[in-house]
């Protein structure tokens with residue numbers, strides 16, 4: 001249960017203790033002060049008392065947890081938390097706009113055209129991060145699963161087409177409009193145009209479902225990668241996270257993580273094992289990289 005909370009809120013064990021302590025103390029204080037206020041202004045009608053008490057509690061709770069969160073150093077977490085509750089309750093609208101940025105915010109665009117399982121993991125990873133935000137999903141395939149994810153997550157999308165992407169200005173205007181800092185490729189099959197690479201130097205990364213420099217290059221995607229690994233009787237496969245340059249699957253390698261290829265593997269079973277590695281390592285690598293903690 002505690003582990004699940006830790007994963008959901010992306011906090012360390014110690015931080016989780018502070019967060020839970022804030023909830024507990026803030027909650028108790030809310031009840032205590034709420035009852036004190038009700039005693040100062042007595043109401044005789046039971047229903048009216050209950051309704052008034054609930055309203056008092058709803059107003060007091062955020063104030064109390066925010067106050068208590070300060071000495072615990074968790075003010076940002078709770079501001080964020082309360083903001084999300086307000087969005088869920090429909091009290092305020094989720095920011096879906098293009099250029100509302102906080103000064104210190106790092107803004108990510110995910111380029112994906114498949115089911116988007118990696119995109120989902122990245123979105124989940126940064127959900128409660130006040131400094132890093134997925135603000136745009138760029139896709140070249142109408143109906144792709146990743147667009148549904150974007151819709152559920154209320155993240156803006158840009159459906160690009162060949163003409164605009166490869167000629168024109170490679171969608172740079174839109175990326176500028178969304179104030180994108182980093183481009184994260186997660187199953188985007190088109191080659192990234194030179195203009196975009198020049199505009200985002202060392203700010204575009206990709207994940208490949210094999211151990212580069214082997215099993216990469218044009219046409220090496222999806223089941224084909226795993227089928228070729230199996231056909232060559234490799235004992236190991238894995239993932240590679242790398243910078244993007246003007247050749248397919250070629251830029252400087254940041255991380256390679258291996259997994260075994262088992263004797264009875266099919267392309268499907270190997271793909272699943274590799275996917276688990278991707279989901280585990282890609283979000284954390286992105287976080288380290290964009291915050292300058294990657295060496």
Ligand code: GRF
Pocket residue numbers: 112113114115116117118119185186187188207208209278
């Ligand atoms: C992943 O296997 C990734 O390595 C490759 O494209 C695939 C995308 O999968 N670049 P998903 O759409 O994130 O499930």
